[in-house]
Amino acid sequence: MRHKFVDEVTIQARSGDGGPGCVSFRREKFIPYGGPDGGDGGKGGDVIVRADGQMSTLLDYKFQRRHEAKNGEPGRGRQMAGRDSDDIVLRVPVGTMVYNTETGELLADLDADAAEVVVAKGGRGGKGNEHFKTSTHQAPKFAQPGEPGTELELRLELKLLADVGLVGFPNVGKSSLIARISAARPKIANYPFTTLAPNLGVVRLGAYQHYVVADVPGLVVGAHQGVGLGARFLRHIERVRRIVHMVTVEPDQEDRDVIKDFKAIEKEMRLYNAALADVPRVLVLNRMDLDFVAAARPRLEKLAKRHKLPFFAISAATGEGVEALVKHLGEAVSKERKKLAKAKPKDG
Numbered sequence: 001m002r003h004k005f006v007d008e009v010t011i012q013a014r015s016g017d018g019g020p021g022c023v024s025f026r027r028e029k030f031i032p033y034g035g036p037d038g039g040d041g042g043k044g045g046d047v048i049v050r051a052d053g054q055m056s057t058l059l060d061y062k063f064q065r066r067h068e069a070k071n072g073e074p075g076r077g078r079q080m081a082g083r084d085s086d087d088i089v090l091r092v093p094v095g096t097m098v099y100n101t102e103t104g105e106l107l108a109d110l111d112a113d114a115a116e117v118v119v120a121k122g123g124r125g126g127k128g129n130e131h132f133k134t135s136t137h138q139a140p141k142f143a144q145p146g147e148p149g150t151e152l153e154l155r156l157e158l159k160l161l162a163d164v165g166l167v168g169f170p171n172v173g174k175s176s177l178i179a180r181i182s183a184a185r186p187k188i189a190n191y192p193f194t195t196l197a198p199n200l201g202v203v204r205l206g207a208y209q210h211y212v213v214a215d216v217p218g219l220v221v222g223a224h225q226g227v228g229l230g231a232r233f234l235r236h237i238e239r240v241r242r243i244v245h246m247v248t249v250e251p252d253q254e255d256r257d258v259i260k261d262f263k264a265i266e267k268e269m270r271l272y273n274a275a276l277a278d279v280p281r282v283l284v285l286n287r288m289d290l291d292f293v294a295a296a297r298p299r300l301e302k303l304a305k306r307h308k309l310p311f312f313a314i315s316a317a318t319g320e321g322v323e324a325l326v327k328h329l330g331e332a333v334s335k336e337r338k339k340l341a342k343a344k345p346k347d348g
Contacts, residue, residue, distance in 0.1 A: 007158040007236075009061040010101060016044025016069040016085045018123035018146025021131075024077030025139065035138065038075055038129040041146045042082035044122030045069030049098050049156075051110035052091040056200070058156055061090075069120070072146055075128040082125060089116075092156060095239070099155040107154075111161065111239075119154060123147035157235070162200060162214035163333045165237035167269070168246035169261050170217075173286040175199065176316035177246070178215040181326050203326060211333040214240065234272045241336045242329055243269075243279050247300070248286045249293045258285070258296050259303060280332070282310045284325065289315040 019041025026034025047069055067090060073082030092098075098107045098117060108117035126144030133140060166174040182201025199215040214236055237243060245265065250256040262283070269276045283304045287293040297313050304311035310328060314321035 006057050006059045006062050007160075008156065009058045010065070010153060010155050011061050011090075012066045012151065012153055013047040013090070013120050014066075014068045014151040015047050015120035015122040015149035017071040017149045018042070018044050018125040019072035019074045019082040020145045021126035021128035021143030022075035022077060022080075022082075023129045023141055023143045026078070036129040036133050036140055037077055037079050038143050039077070039080040039082065040128050040131075041075045041125030041144075042072030043084040043125050044072045044146065044149045045085035046087040046118050046122045047090065047120040048087055048116050048118050049090045049092055049096070049108065049110065049154075050116035051094045051096060051113055053094050053113035055091055055093040058092060058096070058158055061092075061156060069122060069149065071149070072122070072125045075125070075143070079128070079130055081128075084125075085122060087122070093158055095159050095161040097157045097159060099157065101153040101155045120150040120152060123149045159239055160200060160214050160236040161212070162236070162240050163211040163336075164203075164213045164242045164244055164329050165240040166213060166215045166244045166246060167237060168265060169256075171250075172246045172248045172261075173316045174215045174246055177284075177286070177314075177322070178213055180316050180319060180322055182213060203330070205326075205330040209330065209334065211330060213244075213329075234269070237269070237276065237279075238273060240279060241333055242282060243276070244282045244284055244325075244329070246284045246286050249290075249296050251292055258300060262303065281307075282312065282325070282329065283307075285311075285313045286316055288313045288320055289318050 021041050022038035024036065024038040026037045028034060047067060067088060069088045070085040072085050075082045092110065094110065094113055094115075096110045098110065098119060099105065100107055107119055108115070110117070124147045126146045129140045129143045132142065166177065168174060178199055178201040181203050201213045201215070202210050203213055204210045216234070216236055245262060247258045247261050249258055283300065285293065285297060285300045288297070300313075301311055312321055312325045312328070314325055316322065
């Protein structure tokens with residue numbers, strides 16, 4: 001059974017209270033002046049959010065929204081400290097952004113496996129009465145209470161980490177392409193909106209190289225304002241190194257035209273996030289096995305040349321032109337990775 005894709009949830013997190021210090025006095029035979037011996041309380045548990053490369057959805061947090069760490073144990077007599085409480089770790093997919101919903105502050109962008117952030121620190125344990133003995137106050141009958149834990153509401157927002165994002169109107173063949181070039185097996189059918197959640201596919205080049213492609217559900221006009229199914233998935237192309245803009249000819253829809261389609265989707269991405277305009281594009285005309293699609297090729301080539309975009313005419317169904325596209329994307333991603341590696345400061 002396929003797991004439901006959930007990419008945004010709101011949860012409550014609460015760290016544990018610190019345990020109270022103990023008020024105790026040493027009472028042993030033949031030691032009439034034992035004095036205070038109350039131990040310290042234990043620390044409350046932290047709440048930690050940690051990225052896990054084995055996870056792909058925030059589904060677990062849709063049904064379990066409250067997460068509380070336990071309190072620290074109280075101190076005891078004979079200078080025995082209370083036990084610190086265990087931290088709780090909330091595992092999320094790599095690429096999850098953690099926000100404080102009250103302030104809107106971004107607490108962490110967990111963009112690497114095992115990256116983590118302490119979102120709620122446990123309260124410190126209170127000191128026992130042994131700490132408050134002085135020369136003038138040798139029998140203190142008080143101790144510190146533990147510090148309270150922290151409670152806050154968090155918004156977890158997942159942005160997929162992919163090298164290449166496939167965008168375009170519904171039913172242009174994005175799912176067919178990702179199925180052709182990777183092991184991903186999205187639902188494919190001859191009607192719009194068959195893709196209800198992003199699909200990730202790993203494209204392998206040789207024995208060691210690979211890159212990740214994200215198939216984003218079809219966008220429509222008004223997507224940046226929340227129109228259509230693809231609207232809420234626009235965030236998943238914000239991290240990609242290349243955008244593959246796919247178009248095709250729809251002869252049964254009089255209001256559709258490949259040039260208009262291209263301009264409409266480009267406008268939606270720009271209105272959603274102006275920074276997307278800086279992500280390099282590849283323009284792809286799909287379904288070249290159909291004569292009426294092949295007839296549109298000259299127009300698309302002129303458009304690509306005018307916008308200085310690499311252009312590929314393919315058929316995801318037959319495989320025509322796909323190998324050249326895969327190779328081009330692989331080389332582009334490889335160059336970007338090398339550039340990024342050089343830009344990173346070296347340790348030491």
